[in-house]
Amino acid sequence: MVVVCHTVVRRIGGCRTVGLSRPTADGNWLVDLNVAYLEMPEPLIFSKDLCKTFNGLKAVDGISLRMSRGECFGILGPNGAGKTSTVRMIYGFSPVSSGTLKVFGMDIQKHARLIKAKSGVCQQENNLDPDLTVFQNLVTFASYFDIPRANARQRASELLRFMRLEHKEHAKILELSGGMQRRLVIARALINKPELLILDEPTTGLDPQSRHQVWARLAELKAQGLGILLTTHYMEEAAHLCDRLVIMDHGRILVEGGPLDLIHQNVGVNVIEVESPSESLLKFVKESDLDHEELSHRLLIYTRDGETLFGKISEGFCDRGCSLRMATLEDVFLKLTGRELRD
């Protein structure tokens, strides 16, 4: 009798069991679980000590990160932090200077074409094709992915509807508002049904209405299980969309975690803001060893127990210009990256 060995792959609770199996006498397959092993779900993006150097300038300086499928992962940082340089390596646009970078488990330097075929990218600048109409932009982009024309047209119509752009199908690009262009760029990035969507500052420069419109669409995509990698310097955007994020500056990761965890770990729960703090208050803050930041004419006190402390401070030290609020991601961001201007 010929014994055929097969590798069977079964899904058990999201993990894959791989084992040897052999046919039994009654024609069934017997899976030999003794040799089966559990495979960790493979990360969508994995990088270790990733660096990017531009003529001696380290734009990205040793970044290690891991993003899972279905996750929305944020890269936050001020201008020049190295966000764009990082994602440009991830979508295979810019060669890696040193370190490891794997996307879909594949080495970016060896399999760039395959990785690009499975990703959707929304670059920082709107680079829609102004020589073509809205609809042609999508269909032509689909051709770069070898999507047959009939499929492409159907997909383009679906995406225009999804992005609320169906009424602009035949418009020229320059007739679109900034928000519409951005939505079209996102639609274009979805044309190949990507498994990973990379967005470099998707809402920078948009008005609040457009921004919320984009957020709503991205939230929908996230709910469908699409992995989204997002760079931004809007804290609200990150807090709103990201499951996990890193804050980076000068090419390095400063902290990593969920938005709420980061707030709690780095600044606590509440912030007490005091306008023109008195000498006695400053002295009290220093003596009590409170986590605080002194700005010109303003004092910020970070605390876990806002109510009690606020009562104490507002009674004893200030009569006006004293307020208590929830800590935000912006507090974390400014505390970690500093307050000096970047451009």
Add this chain to the structure above:
Amino acid sequence: MAVREMNWLPQISPRFCRILQRNSQVLRRTWMISFLPPILEPVLYLLAFGAGLGLLVREISYRGEPVSYVAYIAPALIAINIMYNAFFENTFASYVRMYYQKTYDAIMATPLNLDEIITGEIVWGAVKSLIATILMMAVISFFRLLVYPQALLIVPLAFLGGLVFGSVAMCFTALVPQIEVFNFPIFLFITPMFLFSGTFFPLETLPHWAQVLAQVLPLTHLVALVRALAMGKLEGQLLLSLLYLFFFSAGTFILAIVLMRRRLII
């Protein structure tokens, strides 16, 4: 992805045809503007040179036989047209797509690589040369200045010529810091070729050193080939011109890709 230390040979798959599709889609809207010059220009030139200059220079000697001046310059007009179409497509038009519209950036995030984008652009320039040549030949045929069927070979030759000048143009596009700088290659490369490649007067009238120099210019060889085909006078020596154009385009094509990688893959 092309990495710098990686080998310099272009990595090209048939995907570059997607660029041709994209560009031809745009051309469908603007073809009137693009192809009016190749139809009108020969008429103007032939009128000016035929009726004007032609009265002064009635005949000119070509390979020991007298030919009319218009018959002498008509093939040169075709060759110049081949040069112009590819050169301007792959300088100004390509630069606009690369630099202002960021079209290459967008496409580089898809399965096409830069080598294929550049190949597509250069081949597109050659296709434009080819279409313009067919249109121009149709017009010139009305003046009975082309000998058929030999002249039909000018059509594939136009494609090769387009590759020559498109590749050179792409090298400049990879090098210029801003669009105005194209005036230099036009002034130093295109205009001298326009005048001194055996276009409007035979090379033999030039001093010896200039004749030697002219042999380096690709347009000289293109003009020689087009003229021979137009007059139906093929001869073995033309094979050298053909080889020169072939190797010239291969060399500049690879150079264009290497320079473009240096500019865009950072």
